[in-house]
Amino acid sequence: MIITELSNVGxxxxxxxxFFQTGKTKDVTFRIEQLINLKQAIIxxxxxxxxxxxxxxxxxxxxxxxxxIGVIKEIDYAIKHLKTWTKPKKTAVSFDFFSYxxxxxxxxxxxxxxxxxxxxxxxxxxxxxxxxxxxxxxAIIKPSEIASHTSRIIAEIVAKYFDPAYIAVVxxxxxxxxxxxxxxxxHIFFTGGTAVGKxxxxxxxxxxxxxxxxxxxxxxxxVDTDINLEHTVRRITWGKFINAGQTCIAPDYxxxxxxxxxxxxxxxxxxxxxxxxxxxxxxxxxxxIISQKHFDRLVNFLKDGEVIIGGVAQASERYIAPTVxxxxxxxxxxxxxxxxxxxxxxxxxxxxxxxxxxxxxxxxPLALYLFSQNKNLQKRVLQETSSGGVCINDTVMQVGVxxxxxxxxxxxxxxxxxxxASFDTFxxxxxxxxxxxxxxxxWRYAPYEGKLPLIKKLLG
Ligand code: NAD
Numbered sequence: 001m002i003i004t005e006l007s008n009v010g011x012x013x014x015x016x017x018x019f020f021q022t023g024k025t026k027d028v029t030f031r032i033e034q035l036i037n038l039k040q041a042i043i044x045x046x047x048x049x050x051x052x053x054x055x056x057x058x059x060x061x062x063x064x065x066x067x068x069i070g071v072i073k074e075i076d077y078a079i080k081h082l083k084t085w086t087k088p089k090k091t092a093v094s095f096d097f098f099s100y101x102x103x104x105x106x107x108x109x110x111x112x113x114x115x116x117x118x119x120x121x122x123x124x125x126x127x128x129x130x131x132x133x134x135x136x137x138x139a140i141i142k143p144s145e146i147a148s149h150t151s152r153i154i155a156e157i158v159a160k161y162f163d164p165a166y167i168a169v170v171x172x173x174x175x176x177x178x179x180x181x182x183x184x185x186x187h188i189f190f191t192g193g194t195a196v197g198k199x200x201x202x203x204x205x206x207x208x209x210x211x212x213x214x215x216x217x218x219x220x221x222x223v224d225t226d227i228n229l230e231h232t233v234r235r236i237t238w239g240k241f242i243n244a245g246q247t248c249i250a251p252d253y254x255x256x257x258x259x260x261x262x263x264x265x266x267x268x269x270x271x272x273x274x275x276x277x278x279x280x281x282x283x284x285x286x287x288x289i290i291s292q293k294h295f296d297r298l299v300n301f302l303k304d305g306e307v308i309i310g311g312v313a314q315a316s317e318r319y320i321a322p323t324v325x326x327x328x329x330x331x332x333x334x335x336x337x338x339x340x341x342x343x344x345x346x347x348x349x350x351x352x353x354x355x356x357x358x359x360x361x362x363x364x365p366l367a368l369y370l371f372s373q374n375k376n377l378q379k380r381v382l383q384e385t386s387s388g389g390v391c392i393n394d395t396v397m398q399v400g401v402x403x404x405x406x407x408x409x410x411x412x413x414x415x416x417x418x419x420x421a422s423f424d425t426f427x428x429x430x431x432x433x434x435x436x437x438x439x440x441x442x443w444r445y446a447p448y449e450g451k452l453p454l455i456k457k458l459l460g
Pocket of ligand 1: 120248
């Protein structure tokens with residue numbers, strides 16, 4: 001059954017609450033079976049997933065495997081570690097608690113809501129779902145209506161492999177989202193823009209629902225002189241232009257040491273040719289802009305600064321060539337909002353302090369990139385800036401390491417996930433303290449007379 005009827009939302013949640021109450025989802029064997037089920041569902045529908053992403057974003061098959069179907073790695077990781085994660089953990093107690101034992105029991109939250117964006121529309125729904133299942137929750141999923149083909153294939157797969165009383169998909173846009181947000185959930189996991197993130201948090205506040213907000217922002221990429229230029233340009237070109245720049249952790253703009261700027265620009269030109277040929281419009285390996293609205297927004301950025309590579313746009317195909325822009329001013333619109341497209345402005349610095357000051361004058365980014373082999377510089381940038389994550393001498397790859405929590409800080413988000421962090425996000429850590437009956441010291445009981453010196457000693 002595919003859920004499209006919004007009037008059913010209350011019923012779906014009620015059914016999920018009843019299913020959760022049966023305790024079935026708390027069974028670790030059940031969770032592992034469901035993760036295996038999810039993996040199987042993806043493997044059996046690989047071709048349809050590739051086609052849906054081709055229709056939505058013109059996404060090349062290799063990119064779909066790398067960045068969407070590759071979510072299978074997260075499923076395998078959860079299956080491998082789930083038994084360890086779910087075990088109660090004994091914790092130490094201090095000497096004055098010598099007759100007690102203390103443990104932490106991770107328990108599922110209940111019925112959770114997952115709302116996804118359009119840019120990696122499959123992976124960014126399935127990856128949090130892995131955490132929700134692993135932690136023993138029921139889940140309602142709302143994929144992005146803008147990547148409509150992917151939304152449909154997610155709805156079909158979930159309806160085929162899962163009972164809606166356990167996992168259900170509600171398709172639709174803002175109206176569907178708002179209808180869901182009017183209900184009470186035990187957690188809301190949202191991936192999308194900062195502006196909508198504020199709407200989600202306001203709706204969650206009504207029920208004191210905890211939120212994870214995976215948001216965006218302008219992720220800077222610093223390029224020092226102490227680098228391997230050939231590797232640097234390739235890694236920047238890949239991270240910026242994969243999915244036509246529509247990546248939340250794409251390098252948004254470059255901060256380049258003036259001494260290496262010319263070589264870097266020449267190198268970027270060469271690697272773009274190597275990746276996409278003389279005319280990227282003809283390359284099967286280059287994606288398109290998701291919608292007319294986003295196309296128009298990006299074309300507007302082409303008016304800022306001076307285009308030195310690319311700059312071509314074709315509305316009929318929603319194609320924007322990989323573009324590099326020099327001489328932008330910090331007041332230009334391209335430097336005021338997240339670009340989220342294949343346009344890369346370059347800003348030069350003469351002293352790293354200028355680059356750091358610029359980063360610190362802006363909202364905290366989701367990712368920060370630094371290309372430099374200089375250990376002191378690495379240390380300084382790590383110490384003097386704050387961002388969701390950092391990747392040194394590469395771009396985007398940090399997202400693929402399951403042992404690294406992924407998330408923002410400040411305007412780029414609240415909370416994190418991937419690997420164990422996903423399990424933690426969808427669990428409550430219940431603290432359990434147990435005393436025994438073999439002794440009952442009276443130091444804390446009334447009457448208190450004469451007990452203060454001992455209490456003071458214990459505190460000291
Ligand atoms: P968006 O915020 O417009 O939409 C995300 C989801 O929210 C969609 O499902 C949409 O239907 C819903 N939505 C939109 N308006 C709403 C409203 N008024 N009320 C309730 N729900 C609403 O984001 P997008 O355009 O799909 O994605 C792009 C943004 O997402 C970028 O800012 C990008 O950086 C960010 N992003 C972040 C991550 C991350 O992991 N941190 C990953 C991908 C994208």
